[in-house]
Amino acid sequence: MSILIAPSILSADFSILGEEVKNIERAGADWIHIDVMDGNFVPNLTFGAPVIRAIRKVTTLPFDVHLMIEKPELSIDQYIEAGADRITIHAESTVHLHRTVHYVKEKGIPVGVALNPATPVASLEPIIHDLDLVLIMTVNPGFGGQQFIPYSVDKLQQVQQLKKSKQLHQLKIQVDGGINAETAPLVKEAGADVLVAGNAIFGAEDLEYSINVLR
Numbered sequence: 001m002s003i004l005i006a007p008s009i010l011s012a013d014f015s016i017l018g019e020e021v022k023n024i025e026r027a028g029a030d031w032i033h034i035d036v037m038d039g040n041f042v043p044n045l046t047f048g049a050p051v052i053r054a055i056r057k058v059t060t061l062p063f064d065v066h067l068m069i070e071k072p073e074l075s076i077d078q079y080i081e082a083g084a085d086r087i088t089i090h091a092e093s094t095v096h097l098h099r100t101v102h103y104v105k106e107k108g109i110p111v112g113v114a115l116n117p118a119t120p121v122a123s124l125e126p127i128i129h130d131l132d133l134v135l136i137m138t139v140n141p142g143f144g145g146q147q148f149i150p151y152s153v154d155k156l157q158q159v160q161q162l163k164k165s166k167q168l169h170q171l172k173i174q175v176d177g178g179i180n181a182e183t184a185p186l187v188k189e190a191g192a193d194v195l196v197a198g199n200a201i202f203g204a205e206d207l208e209y210s211i212n213v214l215r
């Protein structure tokens with residue numbers, strides 16, 4: 001699998017969000033990573049379905065929607081209707097993880113499960129064969145521009161082993177948080193297929209160069 005780069009628009013300039021999305025598409029992004037935060041599951045509030053619907057008009061790139069919200073099962077439909085092409089939910093955000101994963105699958109789009117830094121990889125074992133993607137959070141979710149947590153590399157290796165032992169060839173392993181020119185080689189070496197990056201891309205002078213450096 002070749003490495004995919006998913007810029008997180010959390011670090012974009014919200015006052016010109018449509019332009020930022022177009023620029024990132026021109027610069028060679030593979031997916032647009034959209035961080036939906038509810039001010040409850042994480043201590044920050046970002047955007048919801050109306051903003052997703054608005055930027056859906058300016059790009060054909062896949063929308064990778066990362067839900068950091070309590071009880072995602074209550075609002076998944078609105079993100080899909082707004083234009084999400086894939087949805088990732090947090091294992092810690094619902095007591096009905098299996099049901100919610102299958103709900104997204106029945107809607108016909110790829111589904112991922114994200115793990116916070118303190119959530120063990122073993123918690124994925126009963127469900128990993130149902131997933132299209134596993135997201136290992138490499139920072140505590142809630143904010144852009146944080147420092148990469150080194151233990152994440154061990155967790156990535158554990159997911160990679162699980163993927164191999166269960167022969168889940170199509171499963172994508174994604175990382176999110178503190179990914180930059182220094183940490184990208186570490187996570188790729190440990191098995192990451194999809195790199196999310198906010199500050200390292202939107203904070204750079206040359207978007208295309210920053211994407212190429214990560215890739």
Ligand SMILES: O=C(CO)[C@H](O)[C@H](O)COP(=O)(O)O
Pocket residue numbers: 008010011033035066068139140141142143144145146176177178179196197198199200
């Ligand atoms: O999910 C997220 C935070 O919860 C963001 O996707 C992530 O923080 C990306 O930003 P950066 O690359 O600047 O760390």
Ligand SMILES: [Co+2]
Pocket residue numbers: 008033034035066176196
């Ligand atoms: Co994210």
